[in-house]
Amino acid sequence: MAVLTEEQTLIKDQATAWAKDKAPVSSFRALRDSKSEQAFLPETWSAMVDMGWSGILVPEQYGGSDLGYLTCGLILEQLGRQLTASPLFSSSLVGASALMLAGNTAQQEALLPSIVNGSALVTLALDESSRHQPEQTACRAEQTGDGFCISGKKTFVAEGMSATHYLVAARTSENPGDAQGISLFIVPAQAEGIERTALPTIDSRDYAKLSFTDVRVEGTAVLGSLDDGMPVLEKVLDRARIGIAAEMLGTASQAFDMTLDYLKTREQFGKVIGSFQALGHRAAALFSLQEQSRSCVEAALQAVDAEADNVSELASLAKCQVGKFLFEMSNELIQIHGGIGMTDEFDAGLYLKRARVLEASFGNRAYHRHRYANLMGF
Amino acid sequence: MTEDFKISVGDWVADNLPKGLVGAHISMYGVVSGDQEVKDAFELWRQRLAAQGWGAPTWPREYGGAGLTDAQAKVVSRAITKAGSTNPIPYLAGMGVTMVGPTLLEYGTPEQKARHLPGMASGEVRWCLGLSEPNAGSDLASLNTSAELDEETWVLNGQKTWTSGADKSQWCGALVRTDRSAAKRNGISFLMLEMDQPGIETRPISLIAGESPFCETFFTNAQARKDDLLGQMNDGWSVIKRLLQHERQSQTNAPAPSTTAEPLQDVAKRYLGTSADGTLTDSDMRSRLADHLMDTAAHELTIARIMTDARGGNVEVSATASILKNSATDVAQGRSELLLEIMGSQGLGWEPGEYSGEETHTVREWLGGKAMSIYGGSYEVQKNIISKNILGLPETTQKG
Numbered sequence: 180m181a182v183l184t185e186e187q188t189l190i191k192d193q194a195t196a197w198a199k200d201k202a203p204v205s206s207f208r209a210l211r212d213s214k215s216e217q218a219f220l221p222e223t224w225s226a227m228v229d230m231g232w233s234g235i236l237v238p239e240q241y242g243g244s245d246l247g248y249l250t251c252g253l254i255l256e257q258l259g260r261q262l263t264a265s266p267l268f269s270s271s272l273v274g275a276s277a278l279m280l281a282g283n284t285a286q287q288e289a290l291l292p293s294i295v296n297g298s299a300l301v302t303l304a305l306d307e308s309s310r311h312q313p314e315q316t317a318c319r320a321e322q323t324g325d326g327f328c329i330s331g332k333k334t335f336v337a338e339g340m341s342a343t344h345y346l347v348a349a350r351t352s353e354n355p356g357d358a359q360g361i362s363l364f365i366v367p368a369q370a371e372g373i374e375r376t377a378l379p380t381i382d383s384r385d386y387a388k389l390s391f392t393d394v395r396v397e398g399t400a401v402l403g404s405l406d407d408g409m410p411v412l413e414k415v416l417d418r419a420r421i422g423i424a425a426e427m428l429g430t431a432s433q434a435f436d437m438t439l440d441y442l443k444t445r446e447q448f449g450k451v452i453g454s455f456q457a458l459g460h461r462a463a464a465l466f467s468l469q470e471q472s473r474s475c476v477e478a479a480l481q482a483v484d485a486e487a488d489n490v491s492e493l494a495s496l497a498k499c500q501v502g503k504f505l506f507e508m509s510n511e512l513i514q515i516h517g518g519i520g521m522t523d524e525f526d527a528g529l530y531l532k533r534a535r536v537l538e539a540s541f542g543n544r545a546y547h548r549h550r551y552a553n554l555m556g557f
Numbered sequence: 558m559t560e561d562f563k564i565s566v567g568d569w570v571a572d573n574l575p576k577g578l579v580g581a582h583i584s585m586y587g588v589v590s591g592d593q594e595v596k597d598a599f600e601l602w603r604q605r606l607a608a609q610g611w612g613a614p615t616w617p618r619e620y621g622g623a624g625l626t627d628a629q630a631k632v633v634s635r636a637i638t639k640a641g642s643t644n645p646i647p648y649l650a651g652m653g654v655t656m657v658g659p660t661l662l663e664y665g666t667p668e669q670k671a672r673h674l675p676g677m678a679s680g681e682v683r684w685c686l687g688l689s690e691p692n693a694g695s696d697l698a699s700l701n702t703s704a705e706l707d708e709e710t711w712v713l714n715g716q717k718t719w720t721s722g723a724d725k726s727q728w729c730g731a732l733v734r735t736d737r738s739a740a741k742r743n744g745i746s747f748l749m750l751e752m753d754q755p756g757i758e759t760r761p762i763s764l765i766a767g768e769s770p771f772c773e774t775f776f777t778n779a780q781a782r783k784d785d786l787l788g789q790m791n792d793g794w795s796v797i798k799r800l801l802q803h804e805r806q807s808q809t810n811a812p813a814p815s816t817t818a819e820p821l822q823d824v825a826k827r828y829l830g831t832s833a834d835g836t837l838t839d840s841d842m843r844s845r846l847a848d849h850l851m852d853t854a855a856h857e858l859t860i861a862r863i864m865t866d867a868r869g870g871n872v873e874v875s876a877t878a879s880i881l882k883n884s885a886t887d888v889a890q891g892r893s894e895l896l897l898e899i900m901g902s903q904g905l906g907w908e909p910g911e912y913s914g915e916e917t918h919t920v921r922e923w924l925g926g927k928a929m930s931i932y933g934g935s936y937e938v939q940k941n942i943i944s945k946n947i948l949g950l951p952e953t954t955q956k957g
């Protein structure tokens with residue numbers, strides 16, 4: 180654990196207790212079983228807003244507390260532990276980061292206060308295929324008069340069904356594969372021409388497929404610079420990758436604790452199974468992955484706060500290392516629980532399913548290995 | 558720590574590092590590669606460092622150190638590395654500066670400290686450690702070499718093995734049984750004795766890397782002074798536990814003694830070639846290389862996190878630190894395997910000539926590096942320690 184300020188410690192403790200008490204995995208399970216259209220509980224979200232979490236990254240002038248990414252990561256980690264469903268990550272981290280990094284004053288004034296008070300849910304609509312490939316963006320925005328007309332498809336949009344606004348990456352010039360020619364647009368979810376379809380993902384969260392048919396937006400909808408949206412998009416994505424890595428660290432750490440607990444209580448062959456060296460050594464290896472992942476995630480969160488120049492490297496590093504830990508851990512969670520691990524009644528399956536969705540979000544390990552190599556110049 | 562300190566250290570190194578020493582190599586066992594001129598330069602460098610107390614910079618001045626803080630000592634070692642050189646003293650002192658010395662500082666009497674520490678700190682007295690025996694490896698507490706007190710003298714009998722540098726050392730720290738009736742760990746003591754005596758015979762053992770850095774060591778009525786018992790009689794187990802902690806620490810902190818300061822990816826580019834866009838043509842190697850570099854970064858960030866946390870008084874530090882011996886091993890051995898593979902058939906040479914010095918050195922280092930997962934608590938023993946002491950899982954093996 181990083182050395183925290185008094186305020187950070189307070190928030191971390193508050194988040195830990197609140198998530199365990201008010202938004203535990205059992206309430207996520209209940210929501211899933213209710214087959215409700217809702218992907219998160221409104222009371223969960225309004226409690227988060229009341230605690231100030233939705234504005235943790237936002238400057239005070241817009242009603243936020245500007246406490247930084249490390250603090251935000253501490254909360255996301257605790258939510259990851261309990262699989263707490265909420266738009267906190269999508270809107271208050273990704274959406275808010277995009278507006279803070281690329282938005283002009285009018286755009287910030289229009290949206291940041293609503294992100295903070297929870298009335299706006301602003302999410303990124305980027306991926307178009309089954310892969311995270313920002314540069315392959317094909318969705319087009321044609322200039323028409325002083326506005327734009329957007330056509331194309333987006334998929335795997337987090338909080339896509341509940342969002343009030345999409346931040347859409349669309350091509351204003353060049354062709355799929357070019358980093359140049361991509362622009363970002365703020366598009367209200369209710370805009371005419373948008374069709375959204377819920378994706379029934381394994382983790383029972385809110386993901387949507389979007390189809391844009393001649394969706395008209397004004398010139399003022401452009402977020403950041405026209406045609407040259409990629410650099411700032413990468414910055415937003417880096418913050419997203421680091422934030423999601425914090426959530427993944429929590430999910431995997433909880434799986435580790437559940438497994439360790441089982442190793443100490445389940446008896447077979449007249450002994451607790453944790454006394455079998457084959458299992459003890461795996462636990463040791465997983466512990467090592469956990470500690471190394473934590474080092475990477477914390478370093479990455481701190482680097483964003485410090486505006487360090489190696490944020491991109493650390494983002495890929497954190498996503499990759501914690502990805503490896505979560506992958507191994509979610510599999511061992513099932514395996515070490517034996518037959519119990521296979522039952523839906525036990526939580527292991529919920530963690531495994533969420534793990535794979537998190538892995539695919541904002542670039543999987545293969546993507547980030549490749550990117551890391553690029554960043555290191557080979 | 559002041560910026561002035563950094564500057565004055567940097568200046569001192571610039572003024573005192575003998576010319577012709579930059580880039581010269583000293584092996585883990587204190588052997589200088591090069592001609593007489595290089596050897597003389599290293600000796601001059603040793604004398605100058607010793608006079609500064611920089612052989613063991615954190616030790617008190619009265620024992621040959623410089624009384625520096627850990628942070629200051631790091632400044633010194635960084636300045637030396639930055640100047641392209643090595644501090645030869647820790648290597649020349651064998652197990653002295655890194656292991657026996659720090660333990661002596663904690664457990665030794667003032668007389669013992671005054672007698673033994675200055676020789677280590679100056680690099681003039683080399684120490685070896687006689688712990689392992691043919692039947693006591695990971696299970697060190699089952700050791701059999703005995704010592705009995707005969708008035709003013711301990712008399713030792715038995716055999717040690719894998720004693721690094723035994724044939725080149727002047728002194729030995731030996732773990733011996735002093736009470737056969739007590740439980741395994743309770744009848745052990747730690748003695749210090751001179752190697753140059755009729756009761757000791759050493760036989761070098763050749764290793765797969767081609768060196769003979771260690772020996773079988775035979776004690777036949779070998780003698781140690783009564784007052785060279787370190788710590789209490791029959792309490793050698795606490796002494797050795799502390800000493801092994803120092804060993805682990807020195808292993809995880811020490812930069813790998815590598816000739817190629819060149820980043821791994823640059824070596825790969827040289828051997829494997831790049832496409833027009835600068836990426837490695839061998840995409841499989843590229844991917845594994847990225848993986849390795851990320852594992853390395855994760856290990857280094859963990860060390861950094863532990864250091865910051867320790868300064869902040871965080872108690873979870875020791876749990877995290879327990880992973881470092883194995884992660885350091887993974888990184889070092891992984892790096893060697895990749896280097897060898899990158900060099901292809903050029904990475905398979907035993908003698909220089911048809912192969913460059915860099916290539917044969919890589920081969921030797923790869924072979925020598927296999928020991929990292931064996932000594933200092935093997936890879937498996939480290940996992941036992943983590944699962945039992947850190948995670949609280951029940952004992953997986955018999956007491957050992």
Ligand SMILES: Cc1cc2nc3c(=O)[nH]c(=O)nc-3n(C[C@H](O)[C@H](O)[C@H](O)COP(=O)(O)OP(=O)(O)OC[C@H]3O[C@@H](n4cnc5c(N)ncnc54)[C@H](O)[C@@H]3O)c2cc1C
Nearest residue numbers: 445446447448452455456457458514515516517518519521
């Ligand atoms: C889909 C499914 C269908 C099944 N169908 C049937 C069926 O039709 N009839 C039936 O009778 N049973 C059935 N089973 C039960 C199955 O045989 C048991 O799940 C299996 O024997 C493992 O026992 P366990 O689940 O109690 O796990 P445990 O034995 O408690 O094992 C837990 C963990 O400890 C490990 N472990 C246990 N002992 C040791 C050891 N000595 N050393 C190292 N590791 C150890 C295991 O490998 C596992 O990872 C089924 C199970 C499943 C999942």
Ligand SMILES: Cc1cc2nc3c(=O)[nH]c(=O)nc-3n(C[C@H](O)[C@H](O)[C@H](O)COP(=O)(O)OP(=O)(O)OC[C@H]3O[C@@H](n4cnc5c(N)ncnc54)[C@H](O)[C@@H]3O)c2cc1C
Nearest residue numbers: 686687688689694695719720721928931932933935937954
């Ligand atoms: C380069 C080098 C330098 C050395 N220098 C010194 C020195 O200066 N002084 C000195 O005293 N010794 C020295 N040693 C010896 C070293 O401390 C021992 O090799 C080490 O303690 C392991 O003992 P062993 O070789 O007898 O292997 P063993 O203990 O016999 O181990 C054999 C295998 O069994 C595994 N194993 C053992 N116990 C367990 C367990 N409980 N659970 C799971 N797996 C287990 C080990 O991990 C290993 O893979 C050196 C060794 C090397 C390689």
